[in-house]
Amino acid sequence: MTIHKEGYQILFWTAFILLAVNVLSVFYLFTGNQTASTLILIVSVVLFFLVLQFFRKPRRTTPLNDKHVISPCDGTVVVIEEVNEPEYFKEARRQVSIFMSPLNVHINFHPITGTVKYVKYYPGKYLVAWHPKSSTENERTSVVIQAKNGAEILLRQIAGALARRIVWYAKEGQPVEQGHELGFIKFGSRVDLFLPLDAEVKVKIGEKTKGGVTVVADL
Structure with missing residues (x-):
């Protein structure tokens, strides 16, 4: 390490x-x-x-699989629900949110292999990361990746009450590989994933995830 x-x-x-x-x-x-x-x-x-x-x-080995959506971070699953995603898809999506405590590794990983289609940074508030409005009102970065099969997922890095800087490396049009570094969030925060409705979620509320390793869903 x-x-x-x-x-x-x-x-x-x-x-x-x-x-x-x-x-x-x-x-x-x-x-x-x-x-x-x-x-x-x-x-x-x-x-x-x-x-x-x-x-x-830490050194991580990602089991590459085009059907898998790998956890983008270490943390605890706090949300699994169907929501309307208004920023990019503007339609119903399956949301999976992972809370990262200050004790977690705060590196963010690409959950799938594909091409970056959209990147947008938003300055904002610093509500506690588990607050329902943190996903839309806190400082955040949205990254959309299109998988090889055409499916798109949106990953949102969200700052928390302690996190005051979000770092992202993704650029529009860039090819990315599952398990490679997407960015970093400094001190306590969360990551939201917005998946297709037909994605099969493999984790449960309260489950601990390991970034770049845990399978969150199948596309």
């Missing part, structure tokens, strides 16, 4: 700030108070490793 490139800058500044806090605590704020300085050091180390684990990049 390595560290994702999206974490380099944040980890550098986190380490710099924590080091500065510890230097100030030892030489200025708590001079002669070994207990206070040691406590600050322990808290700093714990905090740094919490941030470090958030940007971990």
